[in-house]
Amino acid sequence: MTLAPLPAQPAATPWPTQGWPLGDLPAGVDLAPLLDQAFGPEAAAHLGETQAVVIIQGGRLIFERYGQGRGPDDTCHSWSKAKSITQALVGLLVGDGKLDIxxxxxxxxxxxxxxxxxAITLDQLLRMSSGLKFTEIYLPDQGSDVIEMLFGKGKDDVAGFAAAFPLEHAPNSFWSYSSGTSNIASRCAARALGASGADFEAxxxxxxxxxxxMTSPLPRFDEAGTFIGSSFCFATPRDFARFGLLYLRDGVWEGRRLLPEGWVDYARTPTPQNPDGLDDPYGAHWWLGIAGPGSFSANGYDGQFTVVVPDLDMVIVRHGATPMDLKxxxxxWIRALADAFR
Known part of the structure; x- marks a missing residue:
């Protein structure tokens, strides 16, 4: 398949390493109706609580708004957006020649x-196609393996807990979203580096x-020293936008390649999924298509999103607490926000 081209940083736009260069909303773009759905009186019934919306276009911060009592320096929960950070960490070690996916x-x-x-490969873990049995349900009364891993008997060794599950399907034959496989991948990265805990954080x-x-990230580790790469890396919305911009720029920052060539394309290449078609398209620890064809995103449980939109040269970050019945x-809403610029 042909992937959407990833735009380069405009020559006249500084990289946001020290601070975000500012820009303006394009003429004719009206976000007011969508912002009412996120922050207005009807927001609670439509999206729940929206804590932050940040929009980057052309490498510039063109819009941001925060919920009551919040601002640009407040950190937000990543939840499963951490999976995409895990994918980047694996990519760094692939580039170093320490991992073969x-x-x-x-x-x-x-x-x-x-x-x-x-026989399970790191590629199959990143593509959620390992075949391991793991119940990704977010209600504790329904036999949730992810809740048990993060908050129950697995919390001190999340990767060991996940690795103990048997195969339910042959590897690479069945797609099933699993936070357990992300933590196994995170431990694989640590083992390849020969570092865990504080050394891996360094x-x-x-x-x-x-x-x-990115000065705000607060990754969380378990007692075994594994980065809980499925779920826990707090950061400000602006810093999550920096991470999104790295992927929009094909892993290049300030003219220097950080992620190996082709790694971003690997993240956004579709993974074969089950014929029932009930799941959203998925790549390698990134979701696909939420803001239109060619877009890809880091998504988190409570409605956390870092959305990369190549055709608009845009990154959209949304944080909040959206109830299950409004998900x-x-x-x-995110597609409509992107479409407002088209």
Whole structure:
């Protein structure tokens, strides 16, 4: 398939490493009706609580608005947006020659003779096609493996907890969204680097956050020293926008390639999914298409989004707390926000 071209940083626009260069909304763009749905009197019934909306276009901050009592320096929960950060960390180690995503993943629990899980690759983990049994349900009374992993008996060793599950399908034969596989991938990255806990956090900061000027991220680690790459990296909306801009710019920042060539394309190349068609399109730890063809996004449970829109040279960040019964409104709202610029 042909992927949408990724635009380069305009020559006259500084990179936002020190601070975001400012711009204006294009003439004729009217966001008022959509902002009413997010922040107005009817917002609670439409999207729940919206804490922040940040829009970057052409590398410039052209719009931001925050919920009551919030501002640009307040950190927000990533939830599953952390999965896309995990994908970037894996990419850095691929670029260093320390990881091969098509080789069997380095998972000690799968090394037993004849263990069919030993064939699972890091690529299959990133594409949610490992075949591992894992119940990604967010209601504790419905046998939720993800809640047990993050807050129950798995919380001290999230990757070990997830790696203990058996195969439910042959690897690469069935797509199933799983926070467990993200934490296994995160531990694979740590093992490849030979660092965990504070040492792995130092790697995250030196190789990813600091080059982008991201000063706010607060990644969370379990007692085993694994970055909980499925769910926990707090940051400000502006810093999440910097991360989105890195992907919009094909992994290049200030003229220097940070992510290996082709890694962003790998993230946004569709993964074969199940024929029932009930799931949104997915790439490799990034969702696809929420803001129109060619767009891709880091999505989080409570309605957290970092959306990369190549055809508009745009990054949209939305943070909030949207109840389950309103979740279906968010993709519609984000698509409408992007379409307002088309």
């Amino acid at each position: 098509h080789a069997p993943a380095d998972v000690p629990e799968w090394r037993g003779a004849g263990d069919p899980r030993g 790697f995250m900061r030196a190789r990813l956050f600091e080059p982008l000027g 279906q409104n968010l993709p519609v």
